[in-house]
Amino acid sequence: MAEALDVSVATIERVRQRFVEQGLEPALVRKKPDKPSRERKLDGAGEARLIALACSKVPTGRVAWTLEMLADKLVELKVVDSICPETVRQALQKS
Numbered sequence: 701m702a703e704a705l706d707v708s709v710a711t712i713e714r715v716r717q718r719f720v721e722q723g724l725e726p727a728l729v730r731k732k733p734d735k736p737s738r739e740r741k742l743d744g745a746g747e748a749r750l751i752a753l754a755c756s757k758v759p760t761g762r763v764a765w766t767l768e769m770l771a772d773k774l775v776e777l778k779v780v781d782s783i784c785p786e787t788v789r790q791a792l793q794k795s
Contacts, residue, residue: 741783747791749779754792 702709719727742750753773754765762769767785774780774788 741780741787742791746774746779747795749777750774750788750791751795753777 702712705712715727750770754770758764759769767788770788770792771783771785774783
């Protein structure tokens with residue numbers, strides 16, 4: 701079975717055990733974590749501030765906002781203590 705599904709034997713054993721102990725639905729659907737692996741840097745209000753900032757006038761001497769500039773500005777405005785440009789990119793992409 702493991703070979704046919706391209707999974708390990710341990711995976712088959714864990715799913716089978718979950719089925720025996722909890723039933724069909726828990727065996728087929730992944731459990732959502734009780735809490736995320738790390739706290740979100742931007743909540744809804746922080747994302748709104750980021751979007752407003754990204755849509756605002758670009759600083760003098762610049763053609764467009766960069767992710768680094770947006771991250772630095774969020775820290776400067778004390779929206780967050782620290783944030784990386786990748787988190788800024790993901791938040792903007794999501795919106």
